[in-house]
Each structure stands twice: as structure tokens, then as C-alpha cells.
Amino acid sequence: MKYIDGYRQGDAGKFLGKRIVENAALLADKHEPIYIMEVCGSHTMAISRFGIRDLLPPNVKLLSGPGCPVCVTDAGYIDAALSLARKDVIIATFGDMVRVPGSKKSLADVRSEGADVRICYSPAQAITLAQENPEREVVFMAIGFETTMAPVTTLIPSAEACGLTNLSLLTAFKLVPPALNALIADAEVKVDAFICPAHVSAIIGAEAYRPYVEERGVPCVVCGFEPLDILYGIDNIVSQFLNGECALVNQYSRVVTDAGNATAQKLFETFLTPVDAGWRGIGVIPMSGMGIREQYEKYDAAKRFGVSTDGGSPDPGCMCGDVLKGKIIPSDCPMFGDACTPQNPVGPCMVSSEGSCAAYFKYER
Amino acid sequence: MDEKKRILLGHGGGGLLTRNLIDEEILKRFGDGPLRGLPDGALLPSIDGDIVFSTDSFVVSPGFFPGGNIGDLAVHGTVNDIAVSGATPLWLSLALIIEEGLPLASLQTVLDSVRTAADNCGVQVVTGDTKVVRKGQCDGLYVNTAGIGKKIAGFNLGSSQVQTGDRVLVSGNLGDHGMAVMAAREGLGNGALKSDSAPVHRLVHALSPFAADVRFMRDPTRGGMAATLNEIVDGADVGILLREDSLPFSAGAKGLAEMLGFDLLHVASEGRMMCICSAEAAEQVIEKWRSLPEGTDACEIGRITEDSGRVILETGIGGKRIVDVPQGELLPRIC
Known part of the structure; x- marks a missing residue:
């Protein structure tokens, strides 16, 4: 518990909170309000929870x-999974994906109609599923940023080693750095500094953010998920603005190194290749995703079954895209808390346990 | 020899096997009261005063967990529902639904626990029923208990009695039961975290000298403290402010909840109670509770505010956030 209690000490938190208020007061005369984006959903949840x-x-x-x-x-990715589920394929997925609406329906809907949708806590369970059901196709919903991408990608060498011919991945892997580039380039998005993701940074390394600091002048602080980690990050960013500095700081050095995890990076290089990727509500960001390399395409469910994961038509009233870009906060969406709740979600931000709408609904409404 | 014996469908058929099971296992343990002679209904003496009647079914998985089993849990569950209604529990019914193939030794252990727990609570098992279902139609053993209690004079309880400035007290660590069952089910930890399954009737009795100051009592089971507290403020003119620093959690439950992503305010206890009482009486109540073995960790966790309809937590670092009711079923089959 020392890595939990130690980073939740009330007195230290109150001290940092007070210093942020004092420094921000000094800054108020010479600077517009500072907009700090916490990139990662787990940070959003922690900010609300604490x-x-x-x-x-x-x-x-x-x-x-x-x-x-x-x-x-x-939504198009969900639609592709639904079409496979209707073809008697076993869909293996992390639990959060089950209730996310596609263009019309969710995996929970088709499951109630008889489709075979299995929830996995670990990607390794997909191997067991494929072994136990040799007569059926098993498709794993391979979503996630660099952190999740690492264990999911190991399914390819694991399937090779086990000689499995009935397991494939429906990929929608996403990369954090291209998304940050797109946000900085978007004139409508007001971001002055980033609280960089914790566990993504453990994979890609803190130095990945150097270009944003040196070329774009955006301070970046890599923070852990505990309240003192996050308060330290905010305090550091406010101090940087007060002192006219712009620096890359790795507060989460107990987990994150400068260069990241070489084993995971090698795994990506071997089995994956960068691709353009569609981001719900945001659009296509060039080379912001990862797909399976051609030589391993038998594990690529989209190619294997000839389905497209592009597009889709989510509920037109859903403003998740604007929430994800930081243009609005969740409670600004007219559907928040009325038409869209965790029980009856319209958009994915209300479904996911890391979604900002879910965080606002749970802790801050 | 009993170790190898199992419950057969015939044990529920009404014939000789049933008779043997009732004689050997039920009457041997519970036949010293109104159950003697196996009448169709228990004849009970009249009660001078109001009666409280409650029932609960138990499907906990696994049926045996560190700190208890489905048998003592079934006694505590109903006893506690009666107790926090402001009554002294007196009599219980006990109904068993047994899956064919259950080891007889397991049933014997559960029934022993029922008897021990009933004695500890001062209640008598006075009527019951036994059914056996085919394999796969239930999970080992399900238990239902119903109970009758006598209202304690002086208590005038209800969420409408709660007033701004009142204090929220709990009798001990919260969430140990839910986390212990979860740990047993998933094979996590080393069994060191024990369920808090226990009766709270003595804690209720300890409040009777302060009855005029006690506004509300509840045992925070499914949905945990968050559900209980939200129920009180729902649609009311008052709210509740909790202080995170004051919340009593065991280190074991805290560690497991962090690992699995649970908020312990959402997790069930089965041997704790909360009460809301006047600010003036709060210290005396805590002192009284702490003098009992089941109340040694009693403490104040918050107070009633004018913030209508909301339960707010002041976190350790001094920020504030909502304490929401759990969405959906986080921990199925914990009781």
C-alpha cells in the first residue's frame, strides 16, 4: 500500500493545492487562463475521483x-464486430466494449439476440478460447493505445507458437503522439500544456514528448495516477508559466524511463505497421494507428473476413468528439445526464470506465 | 463415513430418505423448540407490542468464505434487518434449496453454523423447509430465512427524522464482506481478509438509552454505504458530507479494492451498522459501541448538511466529489 497511501497524503496534497492557488494568483495579471489537457482517461477519472x-x-x-x-x-469498427458476431464468430473482447453503440446497435444488443460475445480480462484468454473451440473462428477486438497494444500484439506470436488457425484480431490500435500533433494543429482546440499519459509513456518513453516542448512550445509533464502525482504535475506546469519556462518533466520516474520499453517497441516493429486511423468524433488522423503487417495478415480479421472498420454513423446528437478534443466539457453536451447516462449511454465517453462523461457523471455532476 | 455421503434427489422426495435427513440433520440441531414433532406451522407465544417481520434469500458464491459461510450469513442477514428496524429478533424460519450431489459434510457444517449463529443472536429456528433440485438447477445450496422480532420501545426511526447537523456513525470497517467473498471467488490474496459477517442486534440494543436522539439505522449490505446514504437523501431536504480521512477500511480490503478498481463505499458489509443521531449524542454512542466487541472500530464518518439530495465526499487532499450509487451489479452473488 505504500505506493498508494504515500501518494495520497492529505497534508502534501493540501500544500500543493495551496501553492497552485498562490502561483495562479500571481499569474492571473500577466496570462490568460491556462488550459491543461490530461490526455489519458485514467487521469480524467482520478481527477474526478479525488x-x-x-x-x-x-x-x-x-x-x-x-x-x-x-x-x-x-462506430464503423463496432459495426464490423457486429457483422462478424452475426456470422457465428466468437467475439472476444474487453468488457468496456460490449455496451458501446455502433451505428445502431452494441455487442450487448446482438449478444441478447444470441451472438457469442465473450468478455476477456486478459488477451491470453483469447488463446484458450481458440483452443477450446477449434471448429469455430475467434476474433479478438484489438483496441487500445500503446499500453494495451503490447499485450494484445503478443497474441500473434502466441497463436503461431500454438499452431492456432482460428484466431484473428480486429485491430483499431491507436497511437498517442499523432493525436497530440493533431490537437496542437487544430486552431479550435485551446491547449497550453499536456499532462502526458502514465502507462503509455512507460512504453514509448518520456522523450517521445520532446518535440512538443522544443518545437511547439507546449510544456509536457508525465504524471502518475495518484492525486499527489497529478497535483505535482499541475503545480509544475503553473510554475513553468509563471517563470516563463517550457520544459519536459517526468514526474512518474518510478515507472517511466526516457526511452520506454524496448521489448514492447520491438514487438510492434515486428508484427505491426503504422496506418491511418479513424478517431470517433474526430476523424481520420494520418498514421495514427497500427495495423498487422502483411506477412501476418492471416491474423488480421478485417482481411480474413473482408469487413471494413471505417466510418459508421453514430448518433448525430452525440458530442463525444468535441469532448475528446477538449472543446467542451461533458456537462456542456445537451444530452449529458438526461438522454445519455451510464445506464443508457449514447456515446462511448459515457460507457467506458475511463470516459470523461462517465467520470463527470459519477463524481462531478 | 459422512465425508463421502452426498445429498441425493431422494432426500427431497418426501419418503424415507427425507425423513432420515430431517431427523439426523435438522431435528438434531433445531428440534429443541417449537420445531419438535415437526408441526406444519410453529406455534409461538403472543408478543406484547409491535412486531417486525423480514425475509432474505442467500445465494452467495462461494458458499464458504474466510470469516463465515452461507449458514451464519443467512442468520445474520435476517437478524440484522430486524435489528436495524429497531426490534429484538426472536424467531427464524430456515428454508434450504439443495443441489443434488452436495456433500453431506458441507450441509452439516452449514447447519452447525446456523445453530451457533442463532444462539449467538438469541433467536430460535422454529420452522423450515428442505428441497433438493437436480444438478445444475442451483449452485450447491441456497438458503432463505425469515424472522420475527419485537419492536423496542422508544425508537422513532426513518429518513424523514434526519436533520441538518446530525452525525453519521458506523460500527466498524466497511466493505470487508464483499471483498473477502470476491477474494475467495477469484482465488486472490491468502485468505487473510475475513468477512465481517456478524449480528448487529447488540449494537442496536446499546442505542436504546439514546433512542430519542437516534434518527435512522441501517446495515449497509448490497450497494454498500453509498447506496444506503443516497437512499436517505434521495428527494430529501438534506444532504450528507463524508470525510475520506474518517472512513474506516481494513488494509486488506483497501488493497484488493484498489487492485480491482472498486470503491469500498460501494461494497457490502454483513456485520456493520450505521446510524444517524443528533450531534449531542454522537460521542456517547461511539463510546458505548466501542465498549462492545463488535463495535471496537466505531467512528463518525460525516454529518448531515443542507446540500439537498447529495452525498459529497471531502477527499484526503481537501477536494470534494459526489458519492454516487453503484451503477448496475458490481459484485453479483455476495449474499
Whole structure:
């Protein structure tokens, strides 16, 4: 518990909160409000859960970013999974995906109609499923950022080693750095600094953010998920603005190194290749996803079954895209809390346990 | 020899096997009261005062977990529902639905636990029923208990009695039962985390000298404290402010909840109670509770506010956030 309690100490948190307020007051005369984007969904959840927003002064604003893998998955991807589920394929998936609506229906809907949808806590369970059902095709819903992409990609060498011919991956892997580039380039998005993801950074390394700091002038702080981690990150960013600095800081050095995880990076290089990817509500961002390399295409469910994961037509009233870009906060959406709730979600941000709409609904409405 | 014996469908058929099972296992343990002679209904003496009647079914999986089993849980569950209604529990019914193939030894252990728990609670099992179903039609053993209690004079309880400034007290660590069952089910931990399954009737009795100051009592089972507290403020003119620093959680439950992503305020206890009482009485109630073995960790966790309809938590770092009711079923089959 020392890695939990130690990073939740009340006195230290109150001290940092007070210093943020004091420094922000000094900054108020010489700078517009600072907009800090927490890119990762787990940070969003932690900020809400620990009441961090409540401690901040009016000129320090937190915006949720596009870092919830379920939230950014296109409706067309869900539609593709639904079409496979209707073809008597076993769909293996992380639990959060089951209730995400595609263009019309969710996996939970088709499951209630008789489709075979299995929830996995670990990608390794897909191997067991394929072994136990040799007469049937098993498709794993391979979504996620770099963190999740690593264990899911190991399914390919594992399937090779086990000689499995009935397991494939429906990929919608996403990469964080191209998304940050797109956000910085979008004139409508106001982001002054990033709280960079914790576990994605463990894979790609803190140095991955150097270009945003040096070429774009956006301060970046890699933070852990505990309240003191996040408060430290906010405090550091406010201090940077106060002192006219722009730096890359790795606060989460107990987990994140400069270069990241070489084993995971090698795994990606061997089995995957960068592809253009559609982000729900945002659109296609060039080379922001990863697909399976041609030599391993027998594991690529989209090619194997000839389905497209593009497009789809989600509910036109859903404003998840604007939430994911930090243009609005969840409670600005007219459907928030009325037409769209965790019980009856319209958009993925209300479904996912890392979704910003779910976080606002649960802790801050 | 009993170790190898199993319950057969015939044990529920009404014939000789049934008779043997009732004689050997039920009457041997519970036949010293109104159950003697196996009448169709228990004849009970009249009660001078109001009666409280409650029932609960138990389908916990696994049926045996660190700190208890489905038998004592079934006694505590109904006893506690009666107790927090402001009554002294007196009599219980006990109905068993047994899956064919259950080891007889398991049934014997459960029934022993029922008897021990009933004695500890001062209640008598006075009537019952036994059914056996085919393999696969239930999971080992399901238990239903219903109970009758006598209302304790002086209590005037209800969420409408709660007033701004009142204090929220709990009798001990929250969420140990739910996390212990979860750990047993998933094979996590080393069994060190034990369920808090226990009766709360003595804690209720300890409140009777302060009856005029006690507004509300409840045992926070399914949905945990979050569900209980939200129920109180739902549609009411008052709200509740909790202090995270004051919430009593065991280290074992806290560690497991962090690992699995649970909020312990959503997790069930089966041997704890909360009460809302006047600010003036709060310290005396805590002192009284702490003098009992089941209340040694009693403490104040928050107070009633004017923030209508909302339960708010002040976190350790000083921020505030909503305490929501759990969405859907987080932990199925914990009781």
C-alpha cells in the first residue's frame, strides 16, 4: 500500500493545492487562463475521483483529452464486430466494449439476440478460447493505445507458437503522439500544456514528448495516477508559466524511463505497421494507428473476413468528439445526464470506465 | 463415513430418505423448540407490542468464505434487518434449496453454523423447509430465512427524522464482506481478509438509552454505504458530507479494492451498522459501541448538511466529489 497511501497524503496534497492557488494568483495579471489537457482517461477519472478540479483556481482549467481507447473507437469498427458476431464468430473482447453503440446497435444488443460475445480480462484468454473451440473462428477486438497494444500484439506470436488457425484480431490500435500533433494543429482546440499519459509513456518513453516542448512550445509533464502525482504535475506546469519556462518533466520516474520499453517497441516493429486511423468524433488522423503487417495478415480479421472498420454513423446528437478534443466539457453536451447516462449511454465517453462523461457523471455532476 | 455421503434427489422426495435427513440433520440441531414433532406451522407465544417481520434469500458464491459461510450469513442477514428496524429478533424460519450431489459434510457444517449463529443472536429456528433440485438447477445450496422480532420501545426511526447537523456513525470497517467473498471467488490474496459477517442486534440494543436522539439505522449490505446514504437523501431536504480521512477500511480490503478498481463505499458489509443521531449524542454512542466487541472500530464518518439530495465526499487532499450509487451489479452473488 505504500505506493498508494504515500501518494495520497492529505497534508502534501493540501500544500500543493495551496501553492497552485498562490502561483495562479500571481499569474492571473500577466496570462490568460491556462488550459491543461490530461490526455489519458485514467487521469480524467482520478481527477474526478479525488476532487482535484475542486481545488483549482478559475484561471487553471483541466481539459480531458482523447486518451480513452474505448471512447475513440469508430462506430464503423463496432459495426464490423457486429457483422462478424452475426456470422457465428466468437467475439472476444474487453468488457468496456460490449455496451458501446455502433451505428445502431452494441455487442450487448446482438449478444441478447444470441451472438457469442465473450468478455476477456486478459488477451491470453483469447488463446484458450481458440483452443477450446477449434471448429469455430475467434476474433479478438484489438483496441487500445500503446499500453494495451503490447499485450494484445503478443497474441500473434502466441497463436503461431500454438499452431492456432482460428484466431484473428480486429485491430483499431491507436497511437498517442499523432493525436497530440493533431490537437496542437487544430486552431479550435485551446491547449497550453499536456499532462502526458502514465502507462503509455512507460512504453514509448518520456522523450517521445520532446518535440512538443522544443518545437511547439507546449510544456509536457508525465504524471502518475495518484492525486499527489497529478497535483505535482499541475503545480509544475503553473510554475513553468509563471517563470516563463517550457520544459519536459517526468514526474512518474518510478515507472517511466526516457526511452520506454524496448521489448514492447520491438514487438510492434515486428508484427505491426503504422496506418491511418479513424478517431470517433474526430476523424481520420494520418498514421495514427497500427495495423498487422502483411506477412501476418492471416491474423488480421478485417482481411480474413473482408469487413471494413471505417466510418459508421453514430448518433448525430452525440458530442463525444468535441469532448475528446477538449472543446467542451461533458456537462456542456445537451444530452449529458438526461438522454445519455451510464445506464443508457449514447456515446462511448459515457460507457467506458475511463470516459470523461462517465467520470463527470459519477463524481462531478 | 459422512465425508463421502452426498445429498441425493431422494432426500427431497418426501419418503424415507427425507425423513432420515430431517431427523439426523435438522431435528438434531433445531428440534429443541417449537420445531419438535415437526408441526406444519410453529406455534409461538403472543408478543406484547409491535412486531417486525423480514425475509432474505442467500445465494452467495462461494458458499464458504474466510470469516463465515452461507449458514451464519443467512442468520445474520435476517437478524440484522430486524435489528436495524429497531426490534429484538426472536424467531427464524430456515428454508434450504439443495443441489443434488452436495456433500453431506458441507450441509452439516452449514447447519452447525446456523445453530451457533442463532444462539449467538438469541433467536430460535422454529420452522423450515428442505428441497433438493437436480444438478445444475442451483449452485450447491441456497438458503432463505425469515424472522420475527419485537419492536423496542422508544425508537422513532426513518429518513424523514434526519436533520441538518446530525452525525453519521458506523460500527466498524466497511466493505470487508464483499471483498473477502470476491477474494475467495477469484482465488486472490491468502485468505487473510475475513468477512465481517456478524449480528448487529447488540449494537442496536446499546442505542436504546439514546433512542430519542437516534434518527435512522441501517446495515449497509448490497450497494454498500453509498447506496444506503443516497437512499436517505434521495428527494430529501438534506444532504450528507463524508470525510475520506474518517472512513474506516481494513488494509486488506483497501488493497484488493484498489487492485480491482472498486470503491469500498460501494461494497457490502454483513456485520456493520450505521446510524444517524443528533450531534449531542454522537460521542456517547461511539463510546458505548466501542465498549462492545463488535463495535471496537466505531467512528463518525460525516454529518448531515443542507446540500439537498447529495452525498459529497471531502477527499484526503481537501477536494470534494459526489458519492454516487453503484451503477448496475458490481459484485453479483455476495449474499
